[in-house]
Amino acid sequence: MDEPLPPRESAKFIAENSRDVSIDGGGVRRVAELLLAKAAGPELRLGGWKALHELNPKAADEAAVNWVFVADTLNFSFWSEHEEHKCLVGYRGRTYSGYWSLCAAINRALDEGIPITSASYYATVSLDQVRHILRSDTDVPMPLIEERHRILNETGKILLEKFEGSFLNCVRKSEKSAQKLMHLVVENFPSYRDVTEFEGKRISFYKRAQILVADTWSVLEGEGDGCFKDISSITMFADYRLPQVLAHLGALKYSEGLLEKLLKGEMLSYGSKQEVEIRGCSLWCVELIRDCLLDLIEKKGEKTSEEINSILLDYYLWDYARDHRDDMKGIPFHRTRCIYY
Numbered sequence: 001m002d003e004p005l006p007p008r009e010s011a012k013f014i015a016e017n018s019r020d021v022s023i024d025g026g027g028v029r030r031v032a033e034l035l036l037a038k039a040a041g042p043e044l045r046l047g048g049w050k051a052l053h054e055l056n057p058k059a060a061d062e063a064a065v066n067w068v069f070v071a072d073t074l075n076f077s078f079w080s081e082h083e084e085h086k087c088l089v090g091y092r093g094r095t096y097s098g099y100w101s102l103c104a105a106i107n108r109a110l111d112e113g114i115p116i117t118s119a120s121y122y123a124t125v126s127l128d129q130v131r132h133i134l135r136s137d138t139d140v141p142m143p144l145i146e147e148r149h150r151i152l153n154e155t156g157k158i159l160l161e162k163f164e165g166s167f168l169n170c171v172r173k174s175e176k177s178a179q180k181l182m183h184l185v186v187e188n189f190p191s192y193r194d195v196t197e198f199e200g201k202r203i204s205f206y207k208r209a210q211i212l213v214a215d216t217w218s219v220l221e222g223e224g225d226g227c228f229k230d231i232s233s234i235t236m237f238a239d240y241r242l243p244q245v246l247a248h249l250g251a252l253k254y255s256e257g258l259l260e261k262l263l264k265g266e267m268l269s270y271g272s273k274q275e276v277e278i279r280g281c282s283l284w285c286v287e288l289i290r291d292c293l294l295d296l297i298e299k300k301g302e303k304t305s306e307e308i309n310s311i312l313l314d315y316y317l318w319d320y321a322r323d324h325r326d327d328m329k330g331i332p333f334h335r336t337r338c339i340y341y
């Protein structure tokens, strides 16, 4: 079957043909100006991945790379039906929700002596064991537990068969190319194949594959096996939080009809026209924000500690969404239940 369009080209094609979602040029500029003020700060730099997030590994070794692999293999669909009634995980005195509840559960398991980041363990882990590992402190379990179990078994078996049980071997096969690593991941691990159709074309977002490459770059601090020469070719990750924060900041606009649907909490199925327009326009919007920001930095002669790329913008905007949850209450996120984001 023909290769899908790569994520960046997919997003451009979607944005040019989108009907219910549009990008607002003024909003793009305003977000770029917001980011310009942060350009030289601690958030828009690679080191923020470890410095700003206590659950992320501090080491840059093989165990840390395998931690990232299992976290991103399960990095999907944390949203709950009712915001006030959701999965929570308490860890070392703090309570975590959403994506961070997964990271807290992984670290809790490791503290309990459960080798959840070892392929030889999760290739044959049972559903009951996964339920225990990902258990919630509330009566609301983490969504898609059965899927998470299936994916752990599938992914663990492949990692053992093809990469001697360590994701670091897959990273080394990429020969320091982010694009090659992304393609190795989607070719070998089916649960990462975030591909669908739009207006008769096969398109890709590869959200979990792209964030896996980005988090591998981050955990290895951009050095050694993680010194990807083409890391800036990775785009933002098309999840359900970035569209929400881009709409909140005025860079993304929804049609009346779509906004009404989202406000009612209606589900959008994976690969549906409106869901693809939301994801594609969000991705293209961040590309435009990056271009505008780099232009502003150039014009103002701002010094930046390192090259600003779409990964660092994404990380910043995702963290911003976390920190401004209350301000964003009026802007709905789209509800798609799937294993891809």
Ligand SMILES: Nc1nc2c(c(CN[C@H]3C=C[C@H](O)[C@@H]3O)cn2[C@@H]2O[C@H](COP(=O)(O)O)[C@@H](O)[C@H]2O)c(=O)[nH]1
Binding pocket: 048, 049, 053, 056, 075, 076, 077, 078, 079, 097, 098, 099, 100, 211, 215, 236, 237, 238, 239, 240, 241, 242, 314, 315, 318, 319, 341
């Ligand atoms: N675009 C984008 N999507 C991201 C992330 C992350 C976690 N990355 C952090 C980890 C290390 C770095 O420090 C990053 O800050 C998770 N997600 C997605 O969000 C959703 C969960 O949201 P909530 O329900 O609010 O927890 C879900 O689709 C999940 O796949 C990101 O960075 N960018």
